[in-house]
Amino acid sequence: MARLNDDAQWIVLMGFMVSFSLIFLGIVINQSTVVGQTTAEGVLEFPKNDILNVRSAIFQSSTLQSSQITPLSLTDVHDDIISIAMSRKNAIVSYRVKCQELLDPNCVSKIIDIHYNNGVTAYNETANY
Amino acid sequence: MVNYDGQLYTIEGVAAGLIMLLTAFIVVGTTSVYTPGDTHITDMQLEQMGSDALHMMNTPNTSAASAESALQSMIKNNEKDRFGETFLSFCDTTAGGTTDTLQFSADIYYHKSNPMPEGSVYKVNFTESRHLTGGEHAVRVTEWVQVDNSVGGVLLPASPPLDTRVQAVLVEVLVWRD
């Protein structure tokens, strides 16, 4: 057989070009509608309120007045926060309260190390309170 | 006189046309328009507002040393109706004067310390605006509250009962729009 007559290949080529550009357009449009979705999902996924909440709960627990402290009370609240965060918020929370002045019995100013990790977002802070 | 030479361009044209049409139909058929429900935008709006409402309920209005936030006193004294009214007033009021219609269901999670086994977290139903039937699309908002059950107050009716000490509880509220 002689060489295939491919004079008219350019018509099919044009057809293919139009198809590929349509596919490309389709992909671009598909990604654009996802913009709004990922924005809202990103907001929902970042645990902003969880972290702010846990921080203020930890700060509150560190200011327990001496009259409210039974021998185990401070560690009890610590255990509360850690257990409930693990079972309900699926987050690992650990924190430690140290006194800034080592010899201050009232522990007026404290240094608090906070660690939070919910599997997607990790937050670590050393706060002076 | 008919020969087969005249098929070339026609065939190519038909083939190209078919390819374009097929691709166009496939592409137009697959790109979908997302509704706000798919994009979780309403979820985000509800979640932010519910968190705000709980956070404001847990902020004392004055700085007196004994100032409790509204939420602390509601949990300490088992004031279920007051919780419902306050929470709904925060969620339903709009700046334009109209009111929204939200429903909620609130639970409290607490932890018992020694001598119970470590890691025991229990739940007690607090209050709700109506029963969950299962068809609602709800978001969950939470707030940590430090409750002083060592002195006074009305312990929440829970089984096993709450410890009579200062403790941190988690208020979990499911919020949905009817």
Add this chain to the structure above:
Amino acid sequence: MPDDGGNLSIDFLAGMTLFMIALIWVATMIPGLLIGLQSRSIDYDAVAYRTGVILVEDPGMPANPPWEIKDDLQKDEIERFGLTISKETPNILKISKVERFFCSTSFSYPDDYRQRVIFGDRPYQFNISLTTFDGMVNDSVGDIKPDGYGYIRRVVKMKYPSNATIQDPNIRNSGPSANVTTHIFSLNINCTNLIGDEINPAYQINPLRDQILVNITNLSKARVFTNLITGDLLYNPCSLDSIKIYRQNPSQPLVQVRTVDDAYIDGGSNLSAIPPVPPGPIVNDTVSIIFPAGFFYGMANDNTQLYINYTFTLTQKDNFFNNSFTSPYPYNYDPNKVTQPKLKEGVLEVAIW
């Protein structure tokens, strides 16, 4: 030899025609494909959320000195609006920032707001509204909302400024001061104590940034004395000669910073001027001064003692109003001396289209 006969074969025409028909058909379907791209509605909710966060969780830029004390001529120094008191207290808004934000004479809709709170490349239209539950604040900026818009609602609490109302028992002082006609009443704003005693910005009185209102009342009661001969009650008219502000920084001498040139006298709704040279206006019952937010910002720092001295001239000698021999009236966190309003609930809505 090239074929320039100028006629096309039937086959070519048929193929080309079929191709062109298919091409035109597909081209007319493209606008339907692009409808989704033109719709911006999904973007609106994201911009509304971002605007809500900027307003409700951020104190604005610049935060030091706070943007709300910049006057209209320095408007360009404000990079971003924010209504909250500080970064540590999200959702708790300061009334002075709210009033400045919604002030239509200072900032024009929409350009001033677009650059400082909406951001983004597209010229979004917007409506931002803030209402308190008790109805005391009901502000909004922007257009009427159309049918479809991006939306966010935030629940907030508002912090109102503190005030001191000084009444009869506080005015009457029986120190060793002899009966005199010139009385100096002094009010002390101890910045060190005010800023140091309460570290939570939601409940703190910060004299450098907050509005301070001082009301001296019941002057008519304080000035009553009995005519010993007739038994009639007589008033001792007094005039307010000057109000001076003094400052003392640590290890520095006391200096006068400035005078206050007008005040609200006897409950009038307009300011009465206090001329630099006595005699000043006659006061029967009340003197009120409002120090707006940021008034003391340039003249004091965190460790300054500020003294506000009222000088009264009485017609008859008396010893009721002079605390220059005892102690100045303290502006502190004692609820008997200073009233700090409670935080009030409110709701902020942002609509973008």
